[in-house]
Amino acid sequence: MLYEAMKKEIEDKFPSLQFSADDGKKLISIPPAYEQVGSIDIQDDYDELTIFVGNFTHWHCGYINEKSDDIEEVKEIVSEVAEYLQDMFNDKIFMWGSAMKGGGTQLIEGDFKTKREGYVWSGPYHS
Incomplete structure (x- = not known):
């Protein structure tokens, strides 16, 4: 249920985005804008979506009781x-670090300074 809804949401919100979908694995993959x-990758884990963010981190989104079929959830x-x-x-x-020890944080315009080397989607970040 989450996988199909996520595919449709990506198609609706990002119509020009090129992505691949593996229906068997319930996995959506968005290729990098910048190779490094x-x-x-967005994985349907049946009760949540796990979002693997580049080479840096991952996070879990939501919890749904698959038996409830609650479309609002x-x-x-x-x-x-x-x-x-x-x-x-x-x-x-x-984003900074690596998949072994890394992370990501929301940038607030004009308020984010760091000495840490890292990236945004389009490439290296310079503060």
Whole structure:
């Protein structure tokens, strides 16, 4: 249920975005805009979506009781992921480190300074 709803949300919100979908694995993959950042993979784990963010981190979104078929819960989860993707594609997420020890944070315009080397979706971040 989450996988199909997420595919539709991406198609609706980002009509020009090229992505692949593996229906068997319930996995959506968005290729990187900048190779060293890596791709974004969205995995339907049946009761939540796990978003793997490039080469840096991952996060879990939502919890749904699959037996309830609550469409409002599904809409809320996919909407939250779509908002995150919008911020990512607009270079509003700063990422650092690696998959072994890394992370990401929301950039607040004019308020983010760091000495840490890192990236936004389009490439290296310079504060």
